[in-house]
Amino acid sequence: MVDRKTVVVTGVGVVNAAVVGASPALGAWLAQPRAAARVAVGHGRPAARLPEATLAALIDPNEARRLSRVCQLTIAAARLAVAESGVDPGRGLGLVVGSELGDFTSTIAFADGFLARGAAGLSALLFPNTVMNTMAATTAIAVAARELSLTLNVPTVAGELAVARGAAAVAGGRVDAVLAGGVDELDPLVAEMLDALGDDAVRGEGATFLVLESEGAARARGATVLGRIDGAAWRSLPARPWGVGRRATSRAVDEARARAGGGAPGWIYASATGDAERDAWEARVLAAALGAVPPVASLGGLLGQHGGLGALRVAAAAWTARSGLLPAAAGGAHARVSGPGLVHGLARGGGHVALMVSAP
């Protein structure tokens, strides 16, 4: 293993149906977590949707005219994170965007144009949005991120994976700073598809991004450090595409812990989403990895599953590491916890991510 740099979080941006803002806004919500209001999408699936007025207040009207809604979500959260961090993109900023679904709304609109009017109905403006890196492309322009730029596509754990991959780029010394997170929006056809595939997770939408830096670079510029990512790893467990597997042993947790110095986590943010089959599998995986499982929080039921949620869990873990408070899933009293924590994600299809997070 090569020498690795310590990775810290210096900025957070969150835009979803319950939280809009940087780390203070997230902290205020975590102190008194409430479920986002639900609307019905697809065949009546309840989901947490961001009010249009909230997004409109975050995006310049000229940008809003040019950009698809999911790109607007991405840019809004990314700008909040960069602003809180104070990082100078001119010194080199990478970008890692995780998404489960990309810009499905534009993809469907593009196809509908053809179905309605043939070749004359095709929109040259919509077509670039059918490629999943459209959110990264527009965000790179918006925040002047000119180093590596990646879009990662995976069910359930897109946000955690993006943060883990961004942390690896910083830890390996390939870039001093990375904006990493995830995004998804609700679409009625997507809700219909998930129904067909047996995924009964509570869905939401939104974006969360974190600025990750090497601790040396962050301290040198006097940045406020919100949390530390001591170890990150991702592996895969056997499962059919979009399926739930049987095996419960994976090295992701062990590897993340080893990179963090080997200690056991005192608490966990898990990726439980209300998808009963997947949630039961994750519980078995955590038990196999840790034996005695410490207190577990999951925010999926409150905010709804989307590509930004995993990144939000990492930001929440930094808050818990600082405050010693772990929210209760049902909105009850917080658990008092201490020490480093684990952010854990397990996807339909077998993607498995683990990050160890501690206080600065």
Added chain:
Amino acid sequence: MRRVVVTGLGAVSPFGSGVKAYWAGLAAGTCAIRPLTVIDAGGFRCRIAAEVPEVSSGSPRRSRADRLALGAAVEALDDAGLSAADRAEAALVTGAVGGGMLEAEAWYWARARGERPPGWAAALRAILPGSHAEALGHRLRLGGPRHTVVTACSSGAVALAEAADLVADGVVDVAVAGGVDAMTRMCFMGFNALKLLDPEPCRPFDRDRRGMSIGEGAAFVVVEAAERARARGARVHAELAGHGMTTDAFHVTAPEPEGEGMARAMRAALAAARVSPSAVGYVNAHGTATPQNDRIEARAIARVFGEGGPLVSSTKSMIGHTMAAAGALEAVATILALTQELIPPTATLVTPDSEVTFDCVPRVAREAAVECAISNSFGFGGQNVTLLFRRI
């Protein structure tokens, strides 16, 4: 950082299944761009593309793209001679864009007619780009880190760069990486809408070029730590000595006019490999044959290597632009150019563009023994990647 070498190659291309067929087509300068059959091209100005002639791998119940990917990945794994234990620890990085969109389109078209065609759940399960990695990982029992990168037309090259990082950093000893895209209506219609397709086979770097031709295919490689490959007696095709990844942050579809981001990617690859520009004898260009791309890429190559520097060719002149597969297929072509000491041609180049100051190897392959070669891949969103390979 550990040295990273390539020990397995696999390709399914418009020349057919296998690396042997792929290289035979490239070496002969054969253009595989023909009338489109996989989808209906009626009503469009361009009606040609480079299709895979016969998709023989995998169950017909899988998506066409999954089957292309499986064919290439199985060949790469067999070529590398990896054991089941090796596979259980190997990382998998897949570059993808279209996913199983071809089958999902058929479902959506039928849905629009009020029908509910059979096999729709399978089509939906395979619709997203990440589904290829799940299918490959499950079918080939690859149990290490797994992720899917979507960086538009540079996805396949980014996958190789990502895999090289995992090996260089010691996260894994072995990784399987590549790219795949099948023909889709969305892609064909989209590039038609952008008016970027030539109704005749594309002519990269030609004065009279009029746009690109779309292709399909898949390529995967096995990369591993050099010391481990030597210890197990593996055949090494080449060293993946460095890579550079940059972003223009300029425009969603247009490259930055001076090619600054492209040049940064090439320089980063040279720096990572600790190679001087003069050591690079061949550039497998992105070379899409759009007026804008080729002019800007040539400008960027000149900034890095000087005018008249390395040989430059675009294999897209033979297999079209295979989208997410392009970077991986072109990486395989670049490796084979090193090992076979033969530079594949720009097969459809007749009248070189006066703004392109390089020998673009027109029409016929050229014998040349070069020490190092690079492969450029650029995607929507200004996503620039350069891979640098060194002969072993």
